[in-house]
Amino acid sequence: MNLIPFDLLTPLLVAALGALWSERAGVLNIALEGQMLGGALAAVLTYHFTGNLALALGVSVAFGAVTGLVLAWGTLDLGADPFIAALGLNLLLPALAGWVSFSLFGNLGVIRLTSGAAPLVFGVPAFFLVALGLTLATQALLFHTPWGLRLRAAATAPLVASRGLVPRGYQRQGLALSGALGALGGAFLGLTLGAFVPGISAGKGWIALVALYLGMRRPWTVLAACLVLSWTEQASNLLQAVRSLPSGLVLGLPSLLTMVVFVATSAAQKRFSPGTVRRPSPGRNRR
């Protein structure tokens, strides 16, 4: 039992920060699940062929940013529904991953790295320190710079933002950043595991959205939410070792516990802030 389960926390936190950037710009990014998977593949493949960690992370981030821009193109320029277009990306990216894997290795299965690629700094995983840095950077950029203010304004007050600003541009940047962070989360996942396996993201992109709302859409509280969710996952991983428990119960437990936590938080938010709209719903038409 680790107080801070770094390997579980880091990918989730980075992806949840990705969710935060898009949500704050007013377009919730549902494609995180696919972007994490794609980012993991990009990083593992690049590391496999070059052995260069920085390059692997860079390729992964660039890939994620491109998928974010594709989503922005679909939703902002073509007027597609952000929710539905993102579901499309969530289907497309695993299919593409299968294709790439098949073209390169002749199978749809596992790509294993010969050596793990998760360096330690003073005994702490470097990826976790990067994730902490990103949390700090998100807080600073989003809440303490004019750019961050404008990006948030693009979501909360389209009319205000349109006085001399272009909300669409900020939303595009939010989606690109979101995709980049989602992919980076996936890269951390794959490189820490030392392998790419189909379905590696395993719902983490969705859990990142849960963390966003649990964390009340602010960076440090999102960090706290991710910590709670990774304790949950760690607890169910530990339970898996208990022989007497049925394995299905244990495998289903993380989602179930996450749901309980989510419902409890929703209930608390409903109770303590009556009459406030919790968030702009993705894909849903309010007016």
Place this chain on the structure above:
Amino acid sequence: MSSSRSNPLSSGVGTLVALGLALGLAVVLLAVLGPNPVGALRAFFWGPVSSGLAWGNLLNQALLLTLTGLAASLAFGAGSFNLGGEGQTYTGGLAALATALVLPALLGPVGTLVALVAGITAGVLLGALSGWLKVRFNADEMITTFLLSASAVPLVDAVMTGPGIGAATSMLIQSRPAPEAFWLPGLLAPSNFHVGVLVALPMVVLFGLLVNHTPWGYRLRLMGRNRDFARYAGISTGLYALVPMGLSGGLHGLAGALGVLGTQHALVQGFSAGWGWNGIAVALIARTNPWAVLPAAFLLAFLDQASRTVVLQGQFPFQLSALFQAAILFFITARVLPRFGRGNRA
């Protein structure tokens, strides 16, 4: 953000454009990447209708997708997102099988009916639970349906091989078979087709009439268009959030139960994988209109069977259907063609 847009699912030409793009993508991929473009295209377009067996599989899949598509449409139409179709279908299958194992075989068709109802009930409970959590605690149903489904699937996997249900000897991970007395009669053997899935046709009529031609359906569609206005108009928004989710879950459960009693005759691991997500794609192509669900389901089933044939005949190395569905979903609500005067509406 969404204040100036009309309902993304209710308007226009986008469907045809998205379908055209997806089909174009298919043809281009087959022609460019396949080892034998002519053979690949022939297998793609001719394969799904080339024999009784192929027809049977096509009809079976299309009618199952009609059910899950109707399920997704009902929730979407009322402005709720049901992303739990996978778990609801799978759990429906488990409930039907468990019931069939318990009932005495001499009940015959009555037992089949009871098992189907059990499957429906399981789905209703799962769907309505998310609806209730939304009404009671304001917990977003998009998240809760997904999480409930994600926890239900491994649970069903575990029960399937557990005591009383698991098969003693089998190469597949599956349960004991249901008593033969409860099997739904097959059609076009040895395909997957059976009489049970025909129930999808009256379902289309039922929900087509309900949604489009009754006050209940009008209020449901009003909920989907604008929940605030619906509340302002005095509609019980709680009820109209709960009931469609329950119905949606029930239709998913029915699809799962039919798969078990008609095709698999046992609970086979992952037998319904993809039915829920594909149902969402069908609902979107149909723009949540129940009448349009039937052709949309046939189209997706054809694409899926076509890409299966291409793979089976060695004309192409991997499944294309995910790519088509991705392309369809990505473009279905997009304005690929410029439309005029749109800014003045809504």
